[in-house]
Structure formats: structure tokens, C-alpha cells
Amino acid sequence: MSRIETLVNGVLDGDRRALARLITRIENRAPDAPAALAALFPHTGRAYIVGITGAPGTGKSTVVNALARTLRAQDRTVGIVAVDPTSPFSGGAVLGDRIRMTDLAGDRGVFIRSMANRGSLGGLAAATGDVVRALDAAGFDVVLIETVGAGQSEVDIARTAYTTIVVDAPGLGDDVQAIKAGILEIADILVVNKADRPGAENTVRALRATLELGHRLRSAGHHGPLLDQDDAPPEPALDLWDVPILKTVATERSGLDELAGAIERHRAYLSESGLYEERARQRVQAELATRLREELLARLLDERSPAAVAGVIERILARQLDPGSAVRELLNGT
Ligand SMILES: Nc1nc2c(ncn2[C@@H]2O[C@H](COP(=O)(O)OP(=O)(O)OP(=O)(O)O)[C@@H](O)[C@H]2O)c(=O)[nH]1
Numbered sequence: 083m084s085r086i087e088t089l090v091n092g093v094l095d096g097d098r099r100a101l102a103r104l105i106t107r108i109e110n111r112a113p114d115a116p117a118a119l120a121a122l123f124p125h126t127g128r129a130y131i132v133g134i135t136g137a138p139g140t141g142k143s144t145v146v147n148a149l150a151r152t153l154r155a156q157d158r159t160v161g162i163v164a165v166d167p168t169s170p171f172s173g174g175a176v177l178g179d180r181i182r183m184t185d186l187a188g189d190r191g192v193f194i195r196s197m198a199n200r201g202s203l204g205g206l207a208a209a210t211g212d213v214v215r216a217l218d219a220a221g222f223d224v225v226l227i228e229t230v231g232a233g234q235s236e237v238d239i240a241r242t243a244y245t246t247i248v249v250d251a252p253g254l255g256d257d258v259q260a261i262k263a264g265i266l267e268i269a270d271i272l273v274v275n276k277a278d279r280p281g282a283e284n285t286v287r288a289l290r291a292t293l294e295l296g297h298r299l300r301s302a303g304h305h306g307p308l309l310d311q312d313d314a315p316p317e318p319a320l321d322l323w324d325v326p327i328l329k330t331v332a333t334e335r336s337g338l339d340e341l342a343g344a345i346e347r348h349r350a351y352l353s354e355s356g357l358y359e360e361r362a363r364q365r366v367q368a369e370l371a372t373r374l375r376e377e378l379l380a381r382l383l384d385e386r387s388p389a390a391v392a393g394v395i396e397r398i399l400a401r402q403l404d405p406g407s408a409v410r411e412l413l414n415g416t
């Protein structure tokens with residue numbers, strides 16, 4: 083058996099060390115990672131994927147931790163991917179009250195992995211998608227993805243989930259308001275965490291007002307197809323899901339049963355409405371578009387010398403060449 087077959091079989095057999103090794107190979111873009119992912123792919127599609135995003139410090143990691151424990155109590159296995167450099171899961175910040183995040187450590191039904199937010203953002207999204215698939219193939223019932231909803235790519239990662247939870251909290255600074263505005267629209271479930279703090283009720287009211295203001299017949303295109311496709315369903319199902327606003331105190335694990343219940347209801351809603359399949363198709367379209375863009379760009383830059391690219395940039399700056407013509411020139415290799 084080849085090394086890669088051993089690794090793949092290990093992952094499928096639930097060997098945690100093999101899974102950790104594979105994920106490292108995915109992150110490092112090791113040459114044998116694509117073959118392993120291809121072999122695992124037929125074993126994916128069973129995990130339910132939940133994204134948790136929100137402004138920095140709202141308690142996402144604490145919510146993820148508490149939600150994982152709630153799901154474990156329901157006898158479901160949980161894979162966690164934290165796309166977050168400051169995450170306590172990254173191991174760098176296991177200090178003070180963050181120490182409690184590690185209390186899932188001894189449980190074999192939980193696997194936690196953090197992804198460093200470095201390198202190309204598109205690359206991070208692709209790598210995160212692959213890591214989620216590895217966890218799926220390894221048999222985890224639920225995969226939770228935590229991202230800080232601060233940048234577009236992180237928001238994009240969160241929305242690759244079937245159910246996206248946006249976490250808010252009372253008493254955040256003004257700078258955080260802008261971050262919030264951008265991510266509210268991707269929420270399937272809104273959580274006001276730190277409900278033990280003053281102002282929680284105001285946060286709930288403000289969120290409700292925002293939801294009502296933007297009360298939209300959210301078309302199923304909410305996850306945004308990136309590749310136009312002629313044979314796409316002509317009539318997208320209307321998204322009539324009523325976004326619930328739930329209060330939690332994640333540090334005390336309060337409100338978590340309700341959150342787990344809301345995820346279940348959203349899951350049922352997606353499959354009954356037909357949106358589940360529609361979104362699955364949109365996710366594939368979006369992922370293909372992203373990967374194609376990356377791959378084509380990588381190939382092109384592989385073929386052109388850095389000097390040629392630098393030369394083109396100089397000529398654009400000197401107004402000798404317009405950017406559109408520059409692209410055609412680079413593509414044609416002239
Ligand atoms: N009072 C209170 N504090 C909480 C609650 N949940 C989390 N915290 C605290 O809020 C702080 C931030 O929690 P995290 O879970 O690290 O927040 P986060 O959103 O993951 O943070 P980043 O990943 O850095 O964006 C920690 O000190 C938590 O203990 C809560 O329900 N109530």
C-alpha cells in the first residue's frame with residue numbers, strides 16, 4: 083500500500099493521527115494532498131456543516147465550544163475548524179478564562195483544528211473547504227467552522243456552511259458596527275451572546291429592527307452563484323426562513339439547547355423547501371469558480387517570467403498600455 087493509501091485508509095478508519103497528518107498536508111499544499119482528497123471525496127457529503135462568524139470578541143469560540151458540548155451530549159461527533167489567528171484553539175492564546183476552551187480536549191468525539199489566516203485568502207478558503215471535507219470523510223456528524231467576520235474571504239468561508247450563525251454581543255465598540263452590518267445578511271440564525279451583560283435586550287431589539295428593515299424575500303441566491311449556468315433552475319425557491327434571534331451565555335452554556343434546536347429546524351427547512359439542493363449546487367459553482375481563478379492565475383504566472391509581468395506593470399504606469407490590453411498580452415504570451 084502506498085503512503086497516501088495508508089493515510090486515506092487511516093482517515094476513513096477514524097484514526098485521529100492520520101487525520102491530523104492529512105490536514106497538515108492539505109495546509110502545506112503537499113503534492114500528494116490532491117490525490118488523498120480525491121480518494122476521500124466519495125466518502126464525503128454526510129456531515130452537516132455549520133458556520134459561526136461575527137465580529138471579534140463576541141464570543142464565537144466560546145459559543146463553538148459550548149455548542150460542541152451540547153452536540154456531544156446528543157451523542158453526535160463534532161469536527162471544529164477555527165479559521166482565526168487569535169483563536170484559543172490555535173494554542174497561542176490558551177490563557178486566563180480561555181483555558182476552558184480546551185475542555186473538549188480529551189474527547190475522541192471531537193476534533194479541533196485551527197487554520198492560520200496567512201497566505202493567499204483564496205488559498206485559505208480552498209484549504210478550509212478541503213479540511214472540512216477531510217473531517218466529513220472521517221465521519222464527523224457535524225462540522226463547525228469558526229471565522230472572524232472581518233474580511234470578505236472569512237465571510238465567504240462561513241457561508242460555505244449549510245447553516246450560518248452570526249454571533250453578536252452587547253457593548254461592542256463603534257468600529258465593530260460596520261463589520262456587523264456586512265455579515266448580518268448571511269445569517270440563518272442570529273445569536274446575541276453575553277446575554278448576562280447589560281444591553282443584551284437592546285442588541286436583540288436593534289438586530290430585530292435591522293432584520294425587519296431589510297425584510298427581504300431573500301432569494302435562494304443568497305449564497306451567490308459565481309458561474310452563470312444556463313441550465314440553472316429558472317425559478318429559485320423563495321427563502322421564507324424567519325431568522326431567529328437567540329440569546330446565549332456561552333460561558334455558562336445557557337441557551338445552547340435552543341441554538342442546537344434552531345440549527346435542526348433550519349436543516350429541516352432547507353431540505354423541505356428544496357433549498358438544500360439549490361445551495362449545494364451554488365456552493366459547487368462558487369467553489370469551481372474560485373479554484374479555476376486561482377489555478378489559471380497560478381498556471382499563467384508559472385509560464386510568464388516575473389520580469390515580463392513587472393514590465394507590463396511599468397508600461398501600464400507609463401500609460402503605454404491599458405490594463406485590458408495588458409491582460410490579453412499576458413494571456414497570449416506575446
Ligand atoms: N460575560 C460573558 N463573557 C463571555 C461570554 N462568552 C464569551 N465571553 C468572554 O468573551 C471573551 C471573548 O470570547 P471568545 O470566545 O474568545 O470570542 P471570539 O469571538 O471567539 O473572539 P475572536 O476569535 O478573538 O474574535 C472571553 O473572555 C470570553 O470568556 C458570555 O456569554 N458572557
Ligand SMILES: [Mg+2]
Pocket residue numbers: 142143144166168169170228
Ligand atoms: Mg475566536
